[in-house]
Structures are given as C-alpha cells and as structure tokens.
Amino acid sequence: MFLGTGYNTWGMTNGSLAGEIISSLILKKDNKYKDLMAPKRALNLSKLERLPSDIYGNIKAICKSTKNNVNNNKVINKVIKGKKVLIYIDENNNKHIVLNKCPHLKCGIVFNEIEKTWECLCHGSRFDIDGKLINGPSNFDITFK
Ligand code: FES
Structure with missing residues (x-):
C-alpha cells in the first residue's frame, strides 16, 4: 500500500508529486524525488523558520x-x-x-x-x-x- 499525506496546504503541488512518486514505485522505477516523501524523512526545520513570515x-x-x-x-x-x-x-x-x-x-x-x-x-x-x-x-x- 502506498499513501501520500501531510501536504501542509500545498496539496496541488505535493499531491501531484506524490502521484508521480507512487506511480514510479508501483512500476518499480526509480524516482529522484522519492526521498522528499519518504516516511522516515528528516524533520524539515526550514518550515518552522518560515512560519513567522508565512503568518x-x-x-x-x-x-x-x-x-x-x-x-x-x-x-x-x-x-x-x-x-x-x-x-x-x-x-x-x-x-x-x-x-x-x-x-x-x-x-x-x-x-x-x-x-x-x-x-x-x-x-x-x-x-x-x-x-x-x-x-x-x-x-x-x-x-x-
Ligand atoms: S486562496 Fe487560499 S485562502 Fe483564498
């Protein structure tokens, strides 16, 4: 089972990216972006840094x-x-x-x-x-x- 989630209000972009990655994984092809959506990816601290400017x-x-x-x-x-x-x-x-x-x-x-x-x-x-x-x-x- 493949699951894409947690797009953080960037659903159109990240949802499309997740679809690309998942279709590559199903076809057993490599996808250079797969680490961006990996469940064990590192916490993205830059999002926290951007939070005040986003608000x-x-x-x-x-x-x-x-x-x-x-x-x-x-x-x-x-x-x-x-x-x-x-x-x-x-x-x-x-x-x-x-x-x-x-x-x-x-x-x-x-x-x-x-x-x-x-x-x-x-x-x-x-x-x-x-x-x-x-x-x-x-x-x-x-x-x-
Ligand atoms: S387009 Fe996001 S709040 Fe209006």
Whole structure:
C-alpha cells in the first residue's frame, strides 16, 4: 500500500508529486524525488523558520484586502442574513453580491476593478463578478444566495 499525506496546504503541488512518486514505485522505477516523501524523512526545520513570515504574509494579505475594499467606493461591506458579504455595483447599477470569505482557507476577498473579478490575496483563488470560481486553489464558489 502506498499513501501520500501531510501536504501542509500545498496539496496541488505535493499531491501531484506524490502521484508521480507512487506511480514510479508501483512500476518499480526509480524516482529522484522519492526521498522528499519518504516516511522516515528528516524533520524539515526550514518550515518552522518560515512560519513567522508565512503568518505575517497572510495577515498582510488580509489587511490589504480590507484596505482595498474600503478604498474602492464601488464595493460595499455588509452583513446579510448573518453572513459577511461584499457588494459590487456596476456601471448599470446592478448589484453583484458575494461572500467575503475565500472557501480555501477563509481569507478576505478583493475586487479587481480592471478584470471585474473577485480575488483572494492569500493564495490567488479567483472568482467571476458573481462569485463563480475561475481558478483555485479554492474548489468552491463564493456566490451568495
Ligand atoms: S485562502 Fe487560499 S486562496 Fe483564498
């Protein structure tokens, strides 16, 4: 039995790598990356060293998203039915309401005025003007119904 786990929020990259390694092992081929996923691999202390800067980066992204939306007078923060939402009012006065919480790891969302998309500054998920997922890492929409 082969098992890949512990991707530490890097599932798309490490999951793909694990798939490559496991398929090599099943076919009894060598894979130069196999030690990266070995169960007895050494504890990666560099992850601990990066932890403060990772936390700082995420807090900075959350603050930036809040500031961006406050400075954009076409985006309104509101609570509707107990949920935090963002409302973008377009040039035809149509309202586009989305949830202000990225489904990936719950960061705030900002509106990209040029692309007319909602974006998460933490890991780059993008959604169309009505909150439908364009690309991840999120797997879900931020539509509000
Ligand atoms: S929290 Fe990760 S993409 Fe939004």
